[in-house]
Amino acid sequence: MDMMKRIYVQSFGCQMNKLDTALVVGALKEAGFRLTDTVKDADVVLMNTCSVREHAEQRVFSHLGHLKHIKESHPDLVVGVIGCMAQRLGDELLKHEAVNLVCGPAQIPRLSVLLKEAMQGKKATTAVTEKIRQKPTDEQNQLLEDFESAYGVEDKQIPNQAFVRVMRGCNNFCTYCIVPYVRGPEVSRPPEAIMEQIKKLADHGVKQVTLLGQRVNAYQYQQGGRTWSLADLLDAASNIKGIEWLRFVTSYPSGEFFNDILQVMADSPKVCNYLHIPAQSGSDRILQAMNRRYSSREYLDLLGRAREIVPGISIAGDFIVGFSGETEEDFEATIDLVRKARYKNAFIFKYSPRPGTTADKRLQDTIPGDVKQRRNVELLAVQEKISDELSRDFLGKEVNVLVEGLSKKSHVNMDQNDNPQLIGRTSGDWIVVFNGPESLTGQFAQVKITAVSPLTLFGQLG
Ligand code: 5AD
Ligand code: SF4
Numbered sequence: 001m002d003m004m005k006r007i008y009v010q011s012f013g014c015q016m017n018k019l020d021t022a023l024v025v026g027a028l029k030e031a032g033f034r035l036t037d038t039v040k041d042a043d044v045v046l047m048n049t050c051s052v053r054e055h056a057e058q059r060v061f062s063h064l065g066h067l068k069h070i071k072e073s074h075p076d077l078v079v080g081v082i083g084c085m086a087q088r089l090g091d092e093l094l095k096h097e098a099v100n101l102v103c104g105p106a107q108i109p110r111l112s113v114l115l116k117e118a119m120q121g122k123k124a125t126t127a128v129t130e131k132i133r134q135k136p137t138d139e140q141n142q143l144l145e146d147f148e149s150a151y152g153v154e155d156k157q158i159p160n161q162a163f164v165r166v167m168r169g170c171n172n173f174c175t176y177c178i179v180p181y182v183r184g185p186e187v188s189r190p191p192e193a194i195m196e197q198i199k200k201l202a203d204h205g206v207k208q209v210t211l212l213g214q215r216v217n218a219y220q221y222q223q224g225g226r227t228w229s230l231a232d233l234l235d236a237a238s239n240i241k242g243i244e245w246l247r248f249v250t251s252y253p254s255g256e257f258f259n260d261i262l263q264v265m266a267d268s269p270k271v272c273n274y275l276h277i278p279a280q281s282g283s284d285r286i287l288q289a290m291n292r293r294y295s296s297r298e299y300l301d302l303l304g305r306a307r308e309i310v311p312g313i314s315i316a317g318d319f320i321v322g323f324s325g326e327t328e329e330d331f332e333a334t335i336d337l338v339r340k341a342r343y344k345n346a347f348i349f350k351y352s353p354r355p356g357t358t359a360d361k362r363l364q365d366t367i368p369g370d371v372k373q374r375r376n377v378e379l380l381a382v383q384e385k386i387s388d389e390l391s392r393d394f395l396g397k398e399v400n401v402l403v404e405g406l407s408k409k410s411h412v413n414m415d416q417n418d419n420p421q422l423i424g425r426t427s428g429d430w431i432v433v434f435n436g437p438e439s440l441t442g443q444f445a446q447v448k449i450t451a452v453s454p455l456t457l458f459g460q461l462g
Helices: 015-030 054-073 084-089 105-121 138-151 179-183 191-203 230-238 258-267 284-289 296-309 328-341 358-362 369-392
Strands: 005-011 033-035 044-049 078-083 101-103 125-127 161-165 208-212 220-223 226-229 245-249 274-276 314-321 345-350 398-406 421-426 431-435 444-453 456-461
Touching: 005 015, 015 033, 015 044, 015 078, 015 105, 015 138, 015 161, 015 208, 044 054, 044 084, 054 078, 054 084, 078 084, 078 105, 084 101, 084 105, 084 179, 101 105, 105 125, 105 138, 105 179, 138 191, 161 191, 191 208, 191 230, 208 230, 226 230, 230 245, 230 258, 258 296, 284 328, 296 328, 314 328, 314 369, 328 369, 345 369, 369 444, 431 444
Parallel strands: 005 033, 005 044, 044 078, 078 101, 101 125, 161 208, 208 245, 274 314, 314 345, 431 456
Antiparallel strands: 220 226, 398 421, 398 444, 421 431, 444 456
């Protein structure tokens, strides 16, 4: 009989959170747990949570509600909440009837020990960082570093791809944003730790690495009289054997450091010609209220510069509609910016006040829900038209894609040779759907584009 405890993991939120999930899973496997994909079979349910919008938190509470019912018939089930919500709510979460353990993002190295304690003695624990804005000590950083290096290879979500954190935390304090309060001060990781991790990943067959940071272009590490920038990291990583594609997210639109990064992108065939660079708004008044340190003009100039240095670069953006005090005129300025920016795609969010942020303390959530909704739909329509236009440029062309695996309808949409439908991405992050052998997963393939929709290219193996 198998005595290993089974763990069910559910992950919400951004890539940073997904990376934490991968690290935690690696550590828990080593500690003797094994994964299950059904709650029913689980001894432990772990939820890695996000606080970026209220909706993300509501989803977690609704899952916790279900778990409470499940626990009525499975009283031994242990439920742990980790991630940004754990840090934000701490003990308050522990009061929830379903929750046995609360552990913030900076405390995950302790998780397997805490979990075992919770399972043995049924001890309820909260492990969060008390003074989250206090600069972490060298010791605290080292703990996280060791954890990261030890378990940084365990990402099997998409074969031959991996994420590597280059920075933790954020010092930006955009007034709407919870991140600085849940992930703490900005800390850049040592370049040799990052490089070692990428080498290890390459040895395991990884072809694409995405470098992660909340403001990744601000990466800076002082060492031996020299300062490492993101451009230096990209340059060094592109020399690692086996690494074919490098990406980095998310960029902050400030002029500093950008030219060098764009130059590496232009010079190195391995650095994907892709930027994810949120504007958030096109209105200077709103940008100021958001504490974004650029004007819409400066932002568009930056995109212009990117297109000059890296011809054909693919750009994606984020926007928040309905921020405190956003007038129709402000919103029109956002539409105008989206028209000019010509993004590949844009992620659009309705403003959600987050407790403890400056916007929540000093400004009011003045825009009614239905207005936020209308602006969201309207902006999306403007962007969709642009995505549609840009996608048409690919018709008849051949693109190189890194194959991610089967598409959602892989076996409904078989071709005449019984090949399933696959999904891959171009260097510019366009999604490409085509038929081919499943063995192409994790490999590069040439695909000729024969049809397009605003966000997806369709084609045939070339
Ligand atoms: N409300 C709505 N959207 C938000 N984002 C961040 N904070 C909020 C908030 N309070 C969006 C931003 C960011 C993306 C990850 O989420 O657009 O770039
Ligand atoms: Fe990621 Fe921010 Fe959500 Fe945390 S709150 S999971 S950092 S998006």
